Amino acid sequence: MVNGGVIRGLGSNIVNGGVIRGVGSDMVNGGVIRSVGSDMVNGGVILSVGSDMVNGGVIWSVGSNMVNGAAIRGVGSNMVNGGDIRGLGSDIVNGGAISGVGSDMVNCGVILSVGSDMVNGGVIWSVGSDNVPGGVIRGVGSDMVNGGVIWSVGSDNVPGGVITGVDSDNALPTTLPTFPPTLEVLLGVRV
Structure with a gap:
């Protein structure tokens, strides 16, 4: 046929x-x-x-x-x-590589996106990635990250990993902070 x-x-x-x-x-x-x-x-x-x-x-x-x-x-x-x-708008992806905007509920893989929520692992270069229990985040406003490396602004509730950002609250850093804080610590960028 x-x-x-x-x-x-x-x-x-x-x-x-x-x-x-x-x-x-x-x-x-x-x-x-x-x-x-x-x-x-x-x-x-x-x-x-x-x-x-x-x-x-x-x-x-x-x-x-x-x-x-x-x-x-x-x-x-x-x-x-x-x-x-x-x-745009790729939702409920369980694995693979995503370079998009608004990719939600990704369980693993690589994400180069904006607004990727609920990612369980992988690498994220994104803005507004929330509820990530693992992986690497180089974004803005990544909240509730349980591990990995974060180069972000406004990352809250991080119990582990490395944070070089601004306004990171409730964090358990892996290295002791320096006092007084340097511009690199405040801005999250190398100066």
């Missing part, structure tokens, strides 16, 4: 167009697929294993499910509704 395109795989069924170089890629409406077990893909490029229900965009990932659009180069990125993961 192939309507068009090129198929270099096994068991690729119900393909409406595009190129498939995979095994068991079913119900693909368009785009390029170089994966194993990628089902129900509506468009875009997929270089992944087990990427299901992708509506568009580019995916270089393993187990990326229910992605509606954008580019994902991660592992286990689930329920992404839109945007380039270098885009």
Whole structure:
């Protein structure tokens, strides 16, 4: 039941167009697929294993499910509704690399974004990243960080890690502060 395109795989069924170089890629409406077990893909490029229900965009990932659009180069990125993961409004991503704005509830991976909340690990160069129990943060207004390194302004409630910021409250620093505070300590930048 192939309507068009090129198929270099096994068991690729119900393909409406595009190129498939995979095994068991079913119900693909368009785009390029170089994966194993990628089902129900509506468009875009997929270089992944087990990427299901992708509506568009580019995916270089393993187990990326229910992605509606954008580019994902991660592992286990689930329920992404839109945007380039270098885009806007990518929510509920469980893993992978995100260079976007407003990426919420990311459990691991690398985030170069603004407003990334509830990140459990990885590296964050962002503004307003809250509730991060680990990783590296070089942002503004990162609150409730349980570990890692913080180069930020207004980071509150940090029980561990290194802080070179301004207005960091309730912190348990790993090094003793210097008195009187230097401009580097006050400004969070090297002067």
